[in-house]
Amino acid sequence: GPMPLRIVPRRNWGRRLLIGLGGFIGLLLVALLSAYVWLNTDSGRAFVARQLRAMTFANGLKIDIGRIDGSIFGRMAIHDLALRDPRGRFFAAPDVTLDWRPLAYLGKHIDIKALAVPSAHLYRMPQFKPTPSTGPLLPDLDIDLDRLTVERLRIDPPITGKRHLVALSGSIHIAGGRAQVKADGRAIAAPGIAGGDRLALTFDAVPKANKLNIDLKLNAPGD
Secondary structure (H helix, E strand, O other): OOOOOOOOOOOOHHHHHHHHHHHHHHHHHHHHHHHHHHHOOHHHHHHHHHHHHHOOOOOOOEEEOOEEEEOOOOEEEEEEEEEEEOOEEEEEEEEEEEEEOHHHHHHOEEEEEEEEEOOEEEOOOOOOOOOOOOOOOOOOOEEEEEEEEEEEEEEOHHHHOOOEEEEEEEEEEEEOOEEEEEEEEEEOOEOOEOOOOEEEEEEEEEHHHOEEEEEEEEEOOOO
16 A cells, blocks of 8 residues: 655754854855955045045034045044034144044944144134033043144134144043043244243043042243
8 A cells, every 4th residue: 555654854954044044144254354354445445535524413513534544443544634514614634643443432432542633724613503412421432542642733813813833732531431631732932923832731520420630730921
C-alpha cells in the first residue's frame, strides 16, 4: 500500500535567522565604514560643507563655509568661514583649524581639543530672532574646548565707536552643571586703532548651587 506521509519540522530556522541577522549587521557595518571613509574624501567634505550652508538655526543664524580640508572626524581646516544673522554677515574668518572628536556627541559630549583662528573680522554685533528660553541655564551635555586661540580679531566701529585689533586665548569646560572658563586677551595699540588693554579672567560657576567665583584682572589705558 502507499507509504504514510510524515512531515519533519525544520529545526534549523533559528540558525538561519542568526545567519541572516549576522549578514545584515555585517552589511550595516560595511555601509557605516564606507560612509566614514567617504566623508574624509573631497566629495564627502564638500557634502558636509553644503549641508552646513543649507542650515538655518531658529534664531536666524546661518553658517557659510567655502571649503573643508583634513579629517571630518579629527583635525580639519575650514576655509572662508562666515556667520550671518537675518541682516547679513557679521563675522568672517579666512581660515579656521578645528581639532575635535565629533563621535563623542553620541555620549552627549562636545569634545574640542583645539580651535585656532589666525585672523578674523567682527563687523558688528549680531541681531538674532528672539527664541523661547526654557530649561536650565547650562546645557544638558558636557562641553570641552581645551584650547582656543584667536591671533588677530579686527573689530569695526559699529561695536564701540572705534576700531580695535584683539588677540584672545583660553578654554571652556562645562560638565555636571558647572561652567569653568579661562580667558586672556589684549587689545593691540596702533595708529588708528584703540588698544593697550589686557585682560585675564578665570570664571567658575555652579548655577544650581548658587556658586560663582570670578578672578578678573583688567589693565586699560586712559580714555
